[in-house]
Amino acid sequence: MSGQASARAKGRAVAGNTLAYVLLAVLCLIWLIPIVWIIVISFSKGVAGVPNYFWPKYGLTFQNYTNLFSNAGIKSGFYFPRWFLNTLLVAICSCALSTVLVLSVAYALSRMRFHMRKPLMNVALVLGMFPGFMSMIAVYYILKAFDLTNTLFALILVYAGGAGLGFYVAKGFFDAVPKEMDEAAMIDGATRAQIFWRITVPLSKPVIVYTILTSFLAPWADFIFVNMIMGPTAYKNYTVALGLFRMIDREHITTYFSMFTAGAVLVSIPIVALFISMQRFYIEGITGGSVKG
Amino acid sequence: MEEKKASRRTERSGLANVLVTLRTQLTFLVSSFRKGDGRTRLSYVFMGFSNLARGQVAKGIYYLVCELLFVAYMVTSGARSVAGLRTLGTQTQHIEAIPGQVPKLIPGDNSMLMLLYGVAAILLVVWFIATYFWNVSSAVRAQEFQQQGKPLPNFRTEAREYLDAKFHATLLFLPVTGVLLFTVLPLLFMILIAFTNYDSSHQPPGSLFHWTGLYSFKGLFSNSGVLGGTFWPVLGWTLTWAVVATVSNYVLGMLLAILINKKGIKFKGFFRTVFVLSIAIPQFVSLLIMRNMLDDFGPINGVLQQWGLVSKFVPFLTNATFARLSVLVVNLWVGIPYSMLITSGILISIPKELYEAAMIDGASPFSMYTKIILPFVLFVTAPYLITQFIGNINNFNVIYLLTGGGPNSLTYYQAGKTDLLVTWLYKLTVNTRDYSYASAIGICVFIISGVLSLIAYRNTKSYKNEETFQ
Numbered sequence: 083m084s085g086q087a088s089a090r091a092k093g094r095a096v097a098g099n100t101l102a103y104v105l106l107a108v109l110c111l112i113w114l115i116p117i118v119w120i121i122v123i124s125f126s127k128g129v130a131g132v133p134n135y136f137w138p139k140y141g142l143t144f145q146n147y148t149n150l151f152s153n154a155g156i157k158s159g160f161y162f163p164r165w166f167l168n169t170l171l172v173a174i175c176s177c178a179l180s181t182v183l184v185l186s187v188a189y190a191l192s193r194m195r196f197h198m199r200k201p202l203m204n205v206a207l208v209l210g211m212f213p214g215f216m217s218m219i220a221v222y223y224i225l226k227a228f229d230l231t232n233t234l235f236a237l238i239l240v241y242a243g244g245a246g247l248g249f250y251v252a253k254g255f256f257d258a259v260p261k262e263m264d265e266a267a268m269i270d271g272a273t274r275a276q277i278f279w280r281i282t283v284p285l286s287k288p289v290i291v292y293t294i295l296t297s298f299l300a301p302w303a304d305f306i307f308v309n310m311i312m313g314p315t316a317y318k319n320y321t322v323a324l325g326l327f328r329m330i331d332r333e334h335i336t337t338y339f340s341m342f343t344a345g346a347v348l349v350s351i352p353i354v355a356l357f358i359s360m361q362r363f364y365i366e367g368i369t370g371g372s373v374k375g
Numbered sequence: 376m377e378e379k380k381a382s383r384r385t386e387r388s389g390l391a392n393v394l395v396t397l398r399t400q401l402t403f404l405v406s407s408f409r410k411g412d413g414r415t416r417l418s419y420v421f422m423g424f425s426n427l428a429r430g431q432v433a434k435g436i437y438y439l440v441c442e443l444l445f446v447a448y449m450v451t452s453g454a455r456s457v458a459g460l461r462t463l464g465t466q467t468q469h470i471e472a473i474p475g476q477v478p479k480l481i482p483g484d485n486s487m488l489m490l491l492y493g494v495a496a497i498l499l500v501v502w503f504i505a506t507y508f509w510n511v512s513s514a515v516r517a518q519e520f521q522q523q524g525k526p527l528p529n530f531r532t533e534a535r536e537y538l539d540a541k542f543h544a545t546l547l548f549l550p551v552t553g554v555l556l557f558t559v560l561p562l563l564f565m566i567l568i569a570f571t572n573y574d575s576s577h578q579p580p581g582s583l584f585h586w587t588g589l590y591s592f593k594g595l596f597s598n599s600g601v602l603g604g605t606f607w608p609v610l611g612w613t614l615t616w617a618v619v620a621t622v623s624n625y626v627l628g629m630l631l632a633i634l635i636n637k638k639g640i641k642f643k644g645f646f647r648t649v650f651v652l653s654i655a656i657p658q659f660v661s662l663l664i665m666r667n668m669l670d671d672f673g674p675i676n677g678v679l680q681q682w683g684l685v686s687k688f689v690p691f692l693t694n695a696t697f698a699r700l701s702v703l704v705v706n707l708w709v710g711i712p713y714s715m716l717i718t719s720g721i722l723i724s725i726p727k728e729l730y731e732a733a734m735i736d737g738a739s740p741f742s743m744y745t746k747i748i749l750p751f752v753l754f755v756t757a758p759y760l761i762t763q764f765i766g767n768i769n770n771f772n773v774i775y776l777l778t779g780g781g782p783n784s785l786t787y788y789q790a791g792k793t794d795l796l797v798t799w800l801y802k803l804t805v806n807t808r809d810y811s812y813a814s815a816i817g818i819c820v821f822i823i824s825g826v827l828s829l830i831a832y833r834n835t836k837s838y839k840n841e842e843t844f845q
Contacts, residue, residue: 098637113708114652184550244553326660
């Protein structure tokens with residue numbers, strides 16, 4: 083009797099698991115289709131405009147990739163290699179700057195007690211509720227007043243400038259580092275700065291990696307602020323996101339769609355590789371930051 | 376009940392706090408002047424004098440330089456900037472034509488620059504007032520030290536303080552400066568613009584704009600007129616979109632998490648990575664691909680026609696209803712993995728006993744989901760849910776990259792059928808330069824998010840007892 087019941091339960095579990103595998107496989111397929119499509123198209127011959135097929139019709143080629151780096155591409159105003167280096171430079175600088183800023187704010191608000199602490203946190207909360215694009219045009223005029231528009235330096239400033247507001251995840255992490263260690267170090271005569279550098283920072287590897295990762299990736303994805311800072315003629319100072327975006331606007335899409343696919347794949351590869359290799363830290367970051375109920 | 380009352384009391388104290396602080400600062404100023412000796416009193420006029428005269432040279436010079444710089448600034452341009460805020464310019468530029476000569480352009484005022492410099496000047500004045508108070512309290516402290524016969528801390532000891540007890544000031548200096556310059560100043564500027572008529576027909580320097588009070592808001596909220604006729608439907612769609620997108624992502628993401636974490640499923644890491652791919656790929660890449668896949672003449676329509684499922688293309692992004700459904704569905708592709716990651720962690724933390732007890736009672740998987748898993752996860756993720764809702768109200772990328780807000784509507788002003796408030800704001804800023812309306816919309820979005828966040832944060836335990844939680 084009980085043997086029968088357990089066999090039935092086992093059968094049900096197997097059936098359930100098979101169903102789960104089938105479902106997961108279908109879902110994976112759906113999630114991968116757009117990715118596979120763009121990779122396939124980027125290697126396809128004879129693509130003019132947006133193709134209306136999934137599988138290449140006219141054979142495979144590397145032409146779309148070589149076009150990106152050829153003189154023909156550069157003459158038409160699409161300096162892909164240059165954009166790539168621009169983005170890398172901006173990403174490295176703004177990432178270094180914003181990581182320092184975020185960690186500083188997070189540590190000060192988590193560990194230090196001073197009378198402006200609560201008001202500062204409330205102000206940060208309020209500032210975060212305004213839509214980001216609202217201040218866009220004012221940022222542009224401020225940069226213009228310093229004669230910085232059309233420069234990569236302005237981009238770094240814009241990405242890192244507001245970074246101090248993104249302290250929540252790091253603060254949540256610091257909050258969880260036991261305070262007793264600080265107190266013990268203080269009894270030994272360590273200053274706050276020493277505690278920060280020698281105790282808190284070494285203990286906070288996950289959240290530091292998370293901060294570096296997110297601030298490094300931001301410039302690769304943004305096309306709004308670049309679009310605003312770089313006027314229509316500053317082609318050479320574009321970042322990849324804006325450059326690729328321009329490739330498929332209405333007047334260029336029929337000629338440059340294939341080049342866009344190749345560029346998109348090239349940009350995505352390093353980002354995805356970086357992201358996947360660090361996904362543990364990313365997951366720790368988002369789950370730690372948002373779930374602390 | 377008791378808790379609610381307490382939280383209400385702290386809410387009310389926000390503005391009151393500021394007033395109380397101001398009053399104590401002012402009484403401090405007066406009483407210090409009464410108690411102060413000559414040198415301290417002189418610091419009220421020549422900042423840093425008390426410190427200088429008592430040997431704290433570096434500090435004294437710092438305050439003195441601050442004062443000199445501020446006065447120089449106010450005399451040269453600051454005072455004019457503040458005064459300019461009142462009118463925002465009176466002289467429009469014009470062309471002077473003297474017969475027999477080449478017409479000359481006579482430059483006039485620029486309302487936009489006047490407003491920007493005015494706001495910056497006010498921020499500087501606030502900074503100076505704060506410095507002034509620090510100067511007085513530093514002067515008083517120097518006097519007290521001297522009267523008690525204690526040695527005055529020299530520059531080095533005070534500088535060292537900034538690595539220890541005042542380390543927070545060192546840490547916060549740069550970030551706060553950055554935020555002031557790139558967030559606070561621009562935001563103040565834009566908020567003020569909502570109360571002017573800085574729209575497409577008032578563009579300086581060609582023409583000036585002026586303070587118009589609530590005019591832009593009245594235009595947006597009016598029941599007649601094309602602006603109101605755009606605002607209300609766009610607001611309606613924004614809220615519908617936010618509710619549907621949040622709930623669908625959340626529920627389906629959780630189901631996916633349950634599926635992946637199901638007992639006996641192998642390759643969990645692989646499956647998770649496949650879905651994480653859609654977070655890893657930059658949105659402008661993945662969403663632009665989707666846009667082209669869903670194009671009227673794109674591959675999806677191509678295949679559907681080839682298979683004979685449809686005779687004419689499906690207007691995925693060009694018909695209002697289809698476009699709205701499409702953005703919601705594509706948003707699932709973007710959003711499900713994210714909520715899958717968030718809920719995965721929580722699912723693992725559900726006590727095993729709960730499952731076992733339910734199993735013994737013979738609960739079906741469905742009732743297990745609705746009776747145990749959902750309530751538990753809902754409880755833990757309520758703040759996350761509200762954050763997601765606010766995130767969706769501001770979900771610029773999905774809409775802008777997929778449909779660009781389209782299909783456009785003839786009855787709307789500069790907006791399409793899938794436009795959210797934020798994408799409409801963007802279009803008004805970039806395409807038509809209707810800054811005043813854009814700012815007013817921004818303030819509306821702020822109010823919506825603000826009210827929701829207040830509900831979310833005020834009711835979470837971590838906000839209420841931050842100290843005990845640590």
